[in-house]
Amino acid sequence: MIVKEEVWESIPLLHVYEEEMDEHTPVVIFLHGFLSAKEHNLHYAYQLVEKGIRVLLPDAILHGKRSENLNENQMNMKFWEIVLQSIKEVHTLHEQLKFKNIIVHDQIGIAGTSMGGIVTSGCLAIYQWIKTAGICMGTTSYKKLAQYQVELLKAKGITLPIVDEQQQAVIAKLAPFNFEEHEDVWKQCPIIFWHGEKDAVVPFNMSHEYYEHLVEINSMKQIQYISEPKAGHTVSREGMLQVTQFLAQHLA
Template sequence: MIVKNEEWKAIPLLHVYDESMDNETPVVIFLHGFLSAKEHNLHYAYQLVEKGVRVILPDALLHGERTTHLTENEMNLNFWKIVLKSVEEVNTIYQELKFKQLLRRDNIGIAGTSMGGIVTSGCLAIYPWIKTAGICMGTTSFTKLAQHQVDEFKAKGIEFPMSNAQQEATFKMLSHYNLEQRMEHVKQSPIIFWHGQKDSVVPYRMSREFYDQLNEKQEQYPIHYITEPNAGHAVSRNGILMVTKWLAQHLA
C-alpha cells in the first residue's frame, strides 16, 4: 500500500493506493471531521484500498497542513465557510483526477465523518457525477443544522455575531445544499448512513428523520441506514467496516 503526501491545486492531500491500480480503479474522496485532519482517516483508506479502491484524503480549509492556529471559537465561527469551501474543493479534486488520468470512468464515491459527512451530503445535492456515498454522523439539511447551531449558541449565552436578517440570508444560501430537496440525486446515488443515537454534536435526528420520512412514503431509494443505540459522536469499528464495504461494493 502506497501513501503519498501530495498537493493538488493548493489542496494538501494523502493519495492512497497500491501498485496494481490504474485509471480503471474506482476512487473514493474521504473527508475528515471538524478540528481533525486527513491522516486521521487512514484506517478508512486502508479498508478501501484492501477492497480495490483508490482513496484521496484532503485537508479541509484551516485544518491539518492548512491550519492558521485559530482558537476553537474562531473555528466554530468559520464552520460554514469551511464546509462550503470543502464542497467546492471536492469538485476540484474530481477534475484533477480526470486531468491526471486517474479516473477513466466516473466510478467515484464521496464519504466522510462528522463535518466530512455534512460536506458529503452537500456534494450529493449539487454534483450528479457521484456514484455512491457514505454519510457518517452528518445531516441531510444544512439549514436545519445551522439553526441548531444558532440555538446552541443562544442556549449557552454566547452572543451570536449575526443579525436576524443576516441569519435568514445565510439560511437561504445554505438551502441550496439541502440533500432532502434534491431527491433525484438520491435515487441515482446509493447512500449509506451511520449515526450514533447518543450523538451530542450532530444530533441523530439530523439524518434519521430524512430516512424515516422516505420509509413512510414507501418510496424505493437506494439508502441503507446503520445506527447504534449507545454510540455517540464516533464511528464504531463495525460502522467503519460496513461503510467501507458498501462503498467498495457499489463502485465494483
C-alpha cells in the same frame, strides 16, 4: 500499500493506493471532521484500498497542513465557510482526477465523518457524477443544522457576532445544498448512513427523520441506514467496516 503526500491545486492530501491500480480503479474521496485532519482517517483508506479502491484524503481549509492556528470559537464561526469551500474543492479534486488521467470513468464515491459527512450531503445535492456515498454523523438539511447550531450557542450564553437578519442570510445561502430537496438523487445513488443515537454534536434526527419519511413513501432499497443506540459522536469500528464495505461494493 502506498501513502503519498501530495498537493493538488493548493489542496494538501494523502493519496492512498496499491501500485498495480490504474485508471480503471474506482476512487473514494474521504473527508475528515471538524478540527480533525486527513491522516486521522487513514483506517478508512486502508479498508477501502484493501477492497480495490483508490482513496484521496484531503485537508479542509483551516485544518491539518492548512491550519492558521485559530482557536475553537474562531473555527466555530467559520464552520459553514469551511463546509462550502470543501464542496467546491471536491469539484476541484474530481477535475484533477480526470486531468491527471488517474480515472477514465466516473466511478467515484464521496464519504466523510461529521463535518465530512455534512460536506458529502451538500455534494450529493449538486454533483450528479457521484456514484455512491457514505454519510457518517451528517445531516440531510443544512438549514436545520444551522438553526440547531444557533440555538445551541444561544443556550450556552454565547453572543453571536452577527444579527438575526445576517443569520437568516447565511441560512438562505445554504439552501441550494439541502439534500432533502433532491429526492431524485436518493432514488438513484446508493447511500449509506451511520449515526449514533446519542450524538449531541450533530443530532441523530438530522438525517434519520427524513430517511424514515422517504422509506414510508418510496422503495429505498439502495439506501442503508445504520444506527447505534448507545453511540455518541464517534463512529464505531463496526460502523467503519460497514461503511467501507458498502462503498466498495457499489463501486466495484
